[in-house]
Amino acid sequence: MISVSTDRDRAWIMAQRPPRAATLDPFVPYASFLEEERAASGGVVSSGTILLTNKECPWRCLMCDLWKNTLTETVPLGAIPKQIEFALAQFSVRPEQLKLYNSGSFFDSAAIPLADYPDIARAARAQGDVDVRIVIDEGGNVIEAQAVSGHPLLRTAAVNAALAAKFNPTRLSGEPVKVSGLLTYNFLIQ
Ligand code: SF4
Numbered sequence: 001m002i003s004v005s006t007d008r009d010r011a012w013i014m015a016q017r018p019p020r021a022a023t024l025d026p027f028v029p030y031a032s033f034l035e036e037e038r039a040a041s042g043g044v045v046s047s048g049t050i051l052l053t054n055k056e057c058p059w060r061c062l063m064c065d066l067w068k069n070t071l072t073e074t075v076p077l078g079a080i081p082k083q084i085e086f087a088l089a090q091f092s093v094r095p096e097q098l099k100l101y102n103s104g105s106f107f108d109s110a111a112i113p114l115a116d117y118p119d120i121a122r123a124a125r126a127q128g129d130v131d132v133r134i135v136i137d138e139g140g141n142v143i144e145a146q147a148v149s150g151h152p153l154l155r156t157a158a159v160n161a162a163l164a165a166k167f168n169p170t171r172l173s174g175e176p177v178k179v180s181g182l183l184t185y186n187f188l189i190q
Contacts, residue, residue, distance in 0.1 A: 013062055020072075024071055026076060027083060028053060029052050031051040031069075034046060037097070039096065046095045050083065050098065050101065052084075052102045054071065054074065055071050055103070055104075057103045077113050081119035085123050098125075117157065128186070129150055129187075130154050132162040133148050133182055141166065142163050142166075146159070151187070158185040
């Protein structure tokens with residue numbers, strides 16, 4: 001049987017801990033390093049790992065010690081892209097692949113604000129196609145948009161672009177109708 005922590009368990013876990021050792025800067029990652037690693041292509045490439053400074057993961061699992069290098073509050077908007085830029089400036093070479101670690105889920109919008117995604121994508125040089133499935137109403141407005149493929153850091157920007165798009169209404173026997181389709185956004189580093 002799988003059991004999950006209750007609020008009482010979390011309080012007990014936190015009561016066993018010593019105080020946080022360090023005061024971290026929300027604009028500086030608490031660690032970063034370069035190493036050689038195998039890439040998806042099969043080749044060995046330089047790989048940069050960045051351990052981001054952020055608020056502690058809310059789950060507070062008993063065996064987890066990531067809390068030691070966390071803050072008590074979420075970092076301000078814009079801090080995560082700055083942390084990535086800071087780490088990249090410390091590396092002796094620009095790594096061919098980048099690994100970003102957050103205490104908890106990177107895709108928790110309470111930890112990594114969605115508004116930071118475009119700057120994080122730029123800093124990480126994320127690029128490529130994102131497919132967005134859309135529904136267009138009788139007036140040509142996009143009323144639903146969902147990214148179905150593509151780099152996770154680029155999906156929010158693609159969905160926002162799709163929702164802002166406007167189309168000529170589609171007519172069937174002279175009557176405007178609702179239609180669905182797929183848009184592909186291509187992101188390129190310039
Ligand atoms: S980071 Fe993972 S292991 Fe640590 S508390 Fe959160 S869910 Fe648990």
